Amino acid sequence: MRTLFFAIITLITLNSCSESDNTPSPFVPVTITPVLIGKGNDISGLTQISLKITNQTDWNTLLSSMNTVSNTFAQTTIDFVNYDIIAIIDDERPCTNFSINIDSITEYENNITVQYSSSGDINNCFNAVVQPYHIVKIPKSSKPVIFQ
Numbered sequence: 001m002r003t004l005f006f007a008i009i010t011l012i013t014l015n016s017c018s019e020s021d022n023t024p025s026p027f028v029p030v031t032i033t034p035v036l037i038g039k040g041n042d043i044s045g046l047t048q049i050s051l052k053i054t055n056q057t058d059w060n061t062l063l064s065s066m067n068t069v070s071n072t073f074a075q076t077t078i079d080f081v082n083y084d085i086i087a088i089i090d091d092e093r094p095c096t097n098f099s100i101n102i103d104s105i106t107e108y109e110n111n112i113t114v115q116y117s118s119s120g121d122i123n124n125c126f127n128a129v130v131q132p133y134h135i136v137k138i139p140k141s142s143k144p145v146i147f148q
Contacts, residue, residue, distance in 0.1 A: 029107065029108050030107045031104065031106055031107075032112070034086065034136030034137060035075075037135040038074065038134075041096065041131060041132040041133070043130070044129050044130060045131070046066070046089050048089060048090055049088075049089050050087070050147040052144075053087060054080060054084050055080055056080055062085075063076060066133070075137070083137045084137070084138055084140055085136070086105065086135070086137075086138055086145065088100055088102060088135075089132075090133065091131070092129050092130070093120060093130050093131065094127060095122060095127050095128060096126045097126075098120030098132050099119055100117070100134050101116060102114060102115075102134045103117055107141065107143065108143075110143065111143050111145065111146050112138075112145045114146070114148070116148070118132065
């Protein structure tokens with residue numbers, strides 16, 4: 001009788017575990033903490049762009065187009081096996097107090113979303129043509145990036 005009791009308890013336990021194990025858990029969005037590569041407004045003449053860079057060739061192309069500032073970057077050698085670059089370059093602006101900021105980066109089930117904003121005040125600035133940029137490094141991902 002005791003063996004039958006333990007067999008029934010074991011069967012109930014196995015059935016209750018197997019039902020919950022078969023239910024996939026929902027994807028929970030993850031906030032990505034980026035590593036700063038470079039930020040400023042000391043360039044001009046580039047096309048406004050928001051992009052994910054996944055290889056050394058594309059990174060070298062961007063660096064050469066920004067050659068006047070790339071020597072002030074925190075890093076220029078990137079391990080593209082483990083990291084991607086997120087780069088946002090704004091339109092040219094008429095004065096020096098304009099900036100662009102990556103506000104958040106969130107990984108969702110099917111994509112990575114980059115929230116960014118720009119700021120500046122044309123009424124209170126030193127006149128000079130500048131182009132704000134913000135470049136960060138994030139962990140490698142095959143997911144597409146959506147810029148908002």
